[in-house]
Amino acid sequence: xxxxxxxxxxxxxxxxxxxxxxxxxxxxxxxxxxxxxxxxxxxxxxxxxxxxxxxxxxxxxxxxxxxxxxxxxxxxxxxxxxxxxxxxxxxxxxxxxxxxxxxxxxxxxxxxxxxxxxxxxxxxxxxxxxxxxxxxxxxxxxxxxxxxxxxxxxxxxxxxxxxxxxxxxxxxxxxxxxxxxxxxxxxxxxxxxxxxxxxxxxxxxxxxxxxxxxxxxxxxxxxxxxxxxxxxxxxxxxxxxxxxxxxxxxxxxxxxxxxxxxxxxxxxxxxxxxxxxxxxxxxxxxxxxxxxxxxxxxxxxxxxxxxxxxxxxxxxxxxxxxxxxxxxxxxxxxxxxxxxxxxxxxxxxxxxxxxxxxxxxxxxxxxxxxxxxxxxxxxxxxxxxxxxxxxxxxxxxxxxxxxxxxxxxxxxxxxxxxxxxxxxxxxxxxxxxxxxxxxxxxxxxxxxxxxxxxxxxxxxxxxxxxxxxxxxxxxxxxxxxxxxxxxxxxxxxxxxxxxxxxxxxxxxxxxxxxxxxxxxxxxxxxxxxxxxxxxxxxxxxxxxxxxxxxxxxxxxxxxxxxxxxxxxxxxxxxxxxxxxxxxxxxxxxxxxxxxxxxxxxxxxxxxxxxxxxxxxxxxxxxxxxxxxxxxxxxxxxxxxxxxxxxxxxxxxxxxxxxxxxxxxxxxxxxxxxxxxxxxxxxxxxxxxxxxxxxxxxxxxxxxxxxxxxxxxxxxxxxxxxxxxxxxxxxxxxxxxxxxxxxxxxxx
Ligand SMILES: Nc1nc2c(c(=O)[nH]1)N[C@H]1C(S)=C(S)[C@@H](COP(=O)(O)OP(=O)(O)OC[C@H]3O[C@@H](n4cnc5c(=O)[nH]c(N)nc54)[C@H](O)[C@@H]3O)O[C@H]1N2
Ligand SMILES: Nc1nc2c(c(=O)[nH]1)N[C@H]1C(S)=C(S)[C@@H](COP(=O)(O)OP(=O)(O)OC[C@H]3O[C@@H](n4cnc5c(=O)[nH]c(N)nc54)[C@H](O)[C@@H]3O)O[C@H]1N2
Ligand code: SF4
Ligand SMILES: [Mo]
Numbered sequence: 001x002x003x004x005x006x007x008x009x010x011x012x013x014x015x016x017x018x019x020x021x022x023x024x025x026x027x028x029x030x031x032x033x034x035x036x037x038x039x040x041x042x043x044x045x046x047x048x049x050x051x052x053x054x055x056x057x058x059x060x061x062x063x064x065x066x067x068x069x070x071x072x073x074x075x076x077x078x079x080x081x082x083x084x085x086x087x088x089x090x091x092x093x094x095x096x097x098x099x100x101x102x103x104x105x106x107x108x109x110x111x112x113x114x115x116x117x118x119x120x121x122x123x124x125x126x127x128x129x130x131x132x133x134x135x136x137x138x139x140x141x142x143x144x145x146x147x148x149x150x151x152x153x154x155x156x157x158x159x160x161x162x163x164x165x166x167x168x169x170x171x172x173x174x175x176x177x178x179x180x181x182x183x184x185x186x187x188x189x190x191x192x193x194x195x196x197x198x199x200x201x202x203x204x205x206x207x208x209x210x211x212x213x214x215x216x217x218x219x220x221x222x223x224x225x226x227x228x229x230x231x232x233x234x235x236x237x238x239x240x241x242x243x244x245x246x247x248x249x250x251x252x253x254x255x256x257x258x259x260x261x262x263x264x265x266x267x268x269x270x271x272x273x274x275x276x277x278x279x280x281x282x283x284x285x286x287x288x289x290x291x292x293x294x295x296x297x298x299x300x301x302x303x304x305x306x307x308x309x310x311x312x313x314x315x316x317x318x319x320x321x322x323x324x325x326x327x328x329x330x331x332x333x334x335x336x337x338x339x340x341x342x343x344x345x346x347x348x349x350x351x352x353x354x355x356x357x358x359x360x361x362x363x364x365x366x367x368x369x370x371x372x373x374x375x376x377x378x379x380x381x382x383x384x385x386x387x388x389x390x391x392x393x394x395x396x397x398x399x400x401x402x403x404x405x406x407x408x409x410x411x412x413x414x415x416x417x418x419x420x421x422x423x424x425x426x427x428x429x430x431x432x433x434x435x436x437x438x439x440x441x442x443x444x445x446x447x448x449x450x451x452x453x454x455x456x457x458x459x460x461x462x463x464x465x466x467x468x469x470x471x472x473x474x475x476x477x478x479x480x481x482x483x484x485x486x487x488x489x490x491x492x493x494x495x496x497x498x499x500x501x502x503x504x505x506x507x508x509x510x511x512x513x514x515x516x517x518x519x520x521x522x523x524x525x526x527x528x529x530x531x532x533x534x535x536x537x538x539x540x541x542x543x544x545x546x547x548x549x550x551x552x553x554x555x556x557x558x559x560x561x562x563x564x565x566x567x568x569x570x571x572x573x574x575x576x577x578x579x580x581x582x583x584x585x586x587x588x589x590x591x592x593x594x595x596x597x598x599x600x601x602x603x604x605x606x607x608x609x610x611x612x613x614x615x616x617x618x619x620x621x622x623x624x625x626x627x628x629x630x631x632x633x634x635x636x637x638x639x640x641x642x643x644x645x646x647x648x649x650x651x652x653x654x655x656x657x658x659x660x661x662x663x664x665x666x667x668x669x670x671x672x673x674x675x676x677x678x679x680x681x682x683x684x685x686x687x688x689x690x691x692x693x694x695x696x697x698x699x700x701x702x703x704x705x706x707x708x709x710x711x712x713x714x715x716x717x718x719x720x721x722x723x724x725x726x727x728x729x730x731x732x733x734x735x736x737x738x739x740x741x742x743x744x745x746x747x
């Protein structure tokens with residue numbers, strides 16, 4: 001412990017590099033995060049961090065920051081303009097698109113990354129102000145298939161109690177590197193060390209997690225649907241099903257069980273390349289466990305049959321009744337929704353191609369097709385905040401063409417990204433350590449945690465926090481009249497109790513207020529919050545959080561009549577520390593099942609039909625021309641999407657190597673450090689090779705987040721120069737980033 005009285009104070013914040021958002025403490029000197037440590041008092045991470053945040057300063061200081069709004073000149077270069085000009089011109093052009101083509105032609109993409117969702121609350125107000133109807137974000141290239149299944153089965157988001165489960169199944173998930181649940185590495189180590197517990201990993205690659213597992217089902221890439229169907233079939237055919245659970249808690253089980261009865265386990269095992277006996281042994285272990293949880297991620301969500309695989313994955317814990325108990329799966333409370341809800345329901349489709357919209361999100365692979373067309377209903381303008389779609393969406397070239405076809409594009413970012421370089425206007429945001437911030441990745445149970453972070457330093461001159469950017473635009477658009485705002489401002493002066501009465505009365509009187517809620521809160525409650533003005537939206541979210549789950553919030557200590565509990569929760573979050581906002585007992589997971597009878601609805605006819613069709617479908621999509629499977633976008637020790645652009649941040653794997661099996665490497669006469677060319681139907685790129693027997697023959701992988709432009713060079717391959725739009729899930733439209741048919745060439 002340093003007791004140096006001249007050292008800067010430790011300030012509480014959170015890591016922004018993955019959705020865990022581990023609590024950290026930082027010391028700031030001269031705008032730099034000079035010291036960083038895990039925050040032991042954080043209720044979620046309890047002092048844990050991985051190696052990635054230790055040089056987090058490079059996020060905001062490793063790359064030249066944007067410090068002025070930019071406007072594209074006709075010749076494609078940018079000129080700096082002042083904020084007033086930027087706001088007036090952008091508002092004018094948004095109005096023009098709305099008046100000529102309709103507000104629904106203004107498409108919103110992003111609104112938050114791994115650490116910053118607060119700005120998105122105000123971005124929603126801008127959507128309402130211009131009458132937008134279509135939006136999306138990265139979830140629509142990973143989670144929408146799972147959201148569809150979750151929505152149909154029980155209407156909530158499921159997660160597992162990995163810390164206590166007897167059997168854990170990771171399906172296309174490498175938590176050693178990618179985390180995604182609190183204190184992932186210690187939890188994995190405990191599991192691996194305990195002979196009474198069993199870790200199963202389904203992954204074509206011997207990932208770091210697979211290497212510590214008790215059972216590694218090393219499937220052939222893209223064949224998980226067969227593997228998962230076979231596991232479920234053994235449960236059904238060997239009668240390892242929890243019939244009591246099925247009878248008491250589900251409906252529509254019969255057609256599902258019937259479909260499993262038909263599965264030829266030996267044939268499916270052969271298709272996925274896993275010995276039949278190992279599949280049977282695994283299913284028996286799952287079937288005999290007191291508790292099972294599963295975690296599926298990109299290995300199936302960005303691969304063939306992803307939505308079907310999600311369904312079959314969830315059946316493993318449903319058939320064994322591993323829900324709402326210690327070590328099992330659960331549904332949880334939410335502080336605020338990160339997507340539009342109603343995952344399984346709704347029949348909305350996109351205006352041009354008729355793609356299915358899930359949880360309110362346009363499938364990412366459809367975006368370019370909804371813009372770059374002569375169809376009269378095409379999107380004409382795109383608002384892009386906290387994302388880098390020119391790098392992260394499949395087929396970067398197609399996205400670049402789409403951006404060029406837009407009448408207006410605006411990017412809000414802290415850096416001049418690949419996407420920003422293509423925009424008509426670029427607006428410089430303050431970094432996540434320069435403003436109030438939070439995320440809505442609050443998915444824990446039985447105690448769920450929300451963390452509103454205070455700024456650790458002033459905004460970089462020239463930048464603005466998103467709440468202020470959106471407020472200025474919405475004012476310019478004249479979206480709400482002073483007569484509505486003035487009484488709310490007055491009520492806010494009288495305190496939160498008076499404000500709550502006045503706010504909800506205003507919502508009742510004028511439904512537009514709800515659509516513009518973030519903005520209205522910023523304009524009326526905001527001024528009473530001083531430097532925390534950007535946190536005004538959290539007051540509204542706190543109130544909704546209490547209304548949605550009053551008992552669980554009360555158990556967390558936020559009680560009172562009327563709006564009191566919500567006001568207390570809000571005041572607590574303003575302290576800038578992680579807050580347990582709901583407390584549940586395991587059994588309370590049933591409260592989050594959104595069904596009148598609190599039962600799971602097991603039958604999803606489309607998916608059962610596709611499950612049956614597996615029997616006769618091909619289980620390989622490579623060709624003679626493209627015989628390899630490229631996994632484009634693996635999570636490694638030093639990758640974090642494109643959040644840190646400075647290549648010196650990376651302690652290992654500086655070039656973002658192409659991993660390849662020794663036999664394949666030998667056949668091309670290359671060894672570690674040599675180069676190979678990867679060619680796909682969309683593009684080609686040269687990559688430095690890393691020979692490793694963790695990959696099976698015919699399977700190569702590249703990391704995600706590389707190939708970003710930086711003054712010190714652009715190491716690695718931008719993966720989406722190699723991916724195609726048409727490789728996508730038949731139901732959710734999610735891309736096959738993990739299954740890109742490719743060939744290799746000597747260079
Ligand atoms: N270090 C680091 N951590 C991160 C991120 C990061 O950029 N870097 N990003 C965060 C984000 S946004 C996300 S969404 C998560 C993603 O987290 P993960 O999904 O765990 O990440 P990936 O490494 O992309 O993919 C997981 C595994 O899928 C395997 N896989 C490839 N093809 C197949 C297949 O056909 N079947 C199966 N079963 N497995 C397959 C890969 O070998 C890999 O081990 O990570 C988060 N955490
Ligand atoms: N081929 C392939 N493609 C993939 C994947 C893959 O595995 N393979 N993974 C996919 C997945 S799972 C994901 S989640 C996406 C991630 O890709 P994106 O959704 O595009 O997100 P990021 O790369 O994290 O980009 C975040 C952006 O936010 C900016 N930023 C940081 N802080 C702030 C801030 O405070 N305010 C604002 N306005 N901006 C800020 C950063 O500078 C950066 O440009 O990529 C997807 N694309
Ligand atoms: S697990 Fe994620 S949030 Fe936690 S320290 Fe590592 S990168 Fe940051
Ligand atoms: Mo992601």
